[in-house]
Amino acid sequence: MWQNLWHTMVTQRGQIWEALLQHIGLSLLSLLIAAAIAIPLAIILTPHKKIAEGVLQITSVMQTIPSLALLGILIPFVGIGTVPSVIALVVYAVMPIFQSTYSGLSEIDPSLQEAATAFGLPRWMRLFRIDLPLAMPTIIGGLRVALVLIIGTATLAALIGAGGLGTYILLGIETNNNSYLIIGAVLSALLAIFFSALIRWLGRLSLRRMVEVVAIAVALIAGAAGYQSYTAKTATITIAGKLGSEPDILINMYKELIEQQDHKLQVVTKPNFGATSFLFKALQSNQIQVYPEFTGTVTQTILKSHTKTSHNPQQTYEKARAGLSSEYQMSYLKPMKYQNGYDLAVTQQFAKKYDLKTISDLREIATKLHAGFDPDFDHQKDGYPGLQKAYNLQMGSIRTMEPSIRYKALVNGKVNVVDGYTTDAEIQQYHLVVLKDDLHYFPPYQGAPLLKTSTLKKYPALKPALNKLANQITEKDMQTMNYDVQVKHEKASTVAHHYLLTHHLLK
Incomplete structure (x- = not known):
């Protein structure tokens, strides 16, 4: 495995570096936008406790929306790629930043604020000279939590063409390639550790120096985004899979x-x-x-x-x-x-033991069947629900699992029958037996552009x-x-x- 990992890193170092930069850019841009929304909002609402608590409840509810569902909702309105990914990540990051800023400002000793007012400091000067410096450790904590959350969630951006390290994680799962999985997962973890430490260091700077560093980061991200937008315009035809x-x-x-x-x-x-x-x-x-x-x-x-x-x-x-x-x-x-149609597959040993050649043969041993099905197959009408009715087949138990996992579960004896596709590589890899659809239940699945x-x-x-x-x-x-x-x-x-x-x- 380590040899394959090293080979992948050497042969794909350009693509890995590109995915890493995409992930960094996506994460930092989302963090900056979320901070630009949450911190001023918390500052404005700190004197208004009831409204602030209401906003906190709303942002908490927004965090419970499943990320895939949110991406699906956004696509018809803002398309694919970076924009919907950033919107989704901002939605998840706003709550911890708002909460930490509000908590930090609310916990400042009122006597300090009263003293500042007594000395005639205007509210904006008191904010920058007293309130924000005192609340900064708490705000920095919220930013660190938000960034770690963003870096982890940003892996799903690969599902809608935004790139990043999620490309390697998803590809590793789908192609059963542990090298891809390790590259995507380890680099994501290292990014989270590095940028968490960077934000902690940023919190030790003076407010003025911190603003200067953030301004430089914004300029760099804007420049990279502009370059990416410019190069994207040269592509005439986009083909997705x-x-x-x-x-x-x-x-x-x-x-x-x-x-x-x-x-x-x-x-x-x-x-x-x-x-x-x-x-x-x-x-x-x-x-x-x-x-x-x-x-x-x-x-x-x-x-x-x-x-x-x-x-x-x-x-x-x-x-x-x-x-x-x-x-x-x-x-x-x-x-x-x-045709890349559905099928049911079993191991050669299981097929030989019960003389299985067709799906109809499964009826005789239905109570002994422990299936591992893809979630889609388990629920779609052209999947198991229809198959169960067509073949009068009631299996002993069914567990839903990701497509790449179900074949491993079959080979390891965790299940004894799985759904699949007629062109799956695992049929050849594990020498599986595909049961004949003798009642011609599954519809044709021919691919076309x-x-x-x-x-x-x-x-x-x-x-x-x-x-x-x-x-x-x-x-x-x-x-x-x-x-x-x-x-x-x-x-x-x-x-x-x-x-x-x-x-x-x-x-």
């Missing part, structure tokens, strides 16, 4: 094919973006231009079809294409050959470029490519390039 190796491979294929078709088009990729809802909202708001989506997901999740999805792949694709066109004015280009019709009209080169993948890539091809990324830890861009070259899709 969901969490995992497979979407990452596909968007890198899209990038190469588009740039080959039209050399003037500049393409940027945003991998590991998160759930379908995040990506679709980003597409609607023009924050991204293209992402790969699956036909079954379109009919069941995006179009929310109340009729049973056809098991004919072509009919399912046509239904998805027509629905996206009429309801959302989007174009769904030609699908690839393979999804984009706005207006985008297609603006950039006509996209259609012939992306359609080069039509009817390409078999399930075995994708399973092997996922294996190369997740198990052999090859770069998704390298694996994608190799496939395009060997199948003569690149000149």
